[in-house]
Amino acid sequence: MGKIWVYMICIGIANSIIFGKLEDLNKIIISESARGIDFTISLIGIMALWMGVMNIAKESGLVDLIGKWLEPVIKFLFPKIIKSKEAVSFILMNMSLNILGASNGATAFGLKAMEKMQELNPNKSIASNEMIMFLVINMSSIQLVPITVLKIRLDEGAVNPSEIIFTTLFATAISTIVGIVSCKLMERSS
Structure with missing residues (x-):
């Protein structure tokens, strides 16, 4: 991925030199980096x-209670880690934050969940079925409230920033279902 970014940057700089737009490129880099920092700082409060x-x-034990309610789902999705309360707890917290649209805030819990699943993984050099399933669910992630997108729409002056909530919920639900079905169909037996 790093190489792709280097190529894209080099191509962009080369094009700006060839077409005499290097000064415009510099202005854009400075203005957009400032916007990026402003946007990041504005999201810190929501994520915190x-x-x-x-x-x-x-x-408070609420995650454990939710875990008990969702045990059949967790057992279906992650059959080999259901006994690890820590892994299940981190998975639930990650999924909850993703569902609420705070995906940046979910990252820390996702990393901890992957660490715990790696501890349970018998073959440390290959991702387990559970790790792959978690990544797929994490990437497709059903979102009830897409906070980041709502924030962008609000900043850009949308009249009704929340009008995308139903569409986002529908699209992310479909992508998550397709991801889960695909993973279950392609799981390695171990």
Whole structure:
């Protein structure tokens, strides 16, 4: 992936030199990097809130309670890790934040879930079926409230930034179902 970014940057710089737009490129880099920083800072509060809420939910036992309700689903999706309360807890927190649209806040919990699943993985050099399933669900991620997209739409002056919620929910639900079915069909037996 790093090589692709290097190629894209080099091609962009070469094109700006060839077409005499190097000054425009410099202006865009400076202005857009400032916008990127502003956007990131504006999301920090939202992410901090959701991460705090999820940590409180974990400490209060709410995550364990939700885990009990979702045990049949978790057992179907991740059959070999159901006994690891820590892995299941991190998976639930990651999925909850993704569902609420705070995907950046979910990253820390996703990394911890992968660490715990790797500890349970008998073949450390190959991702387990459960790890692959988790990645697919994490990438497709059903979203009830796409916070980042709503924030972008609000910043860009959309009249009704929340009008995309139903469409986003439908699209992400379909992508998650297709991802789960595909993973189950292609699982390695071990």
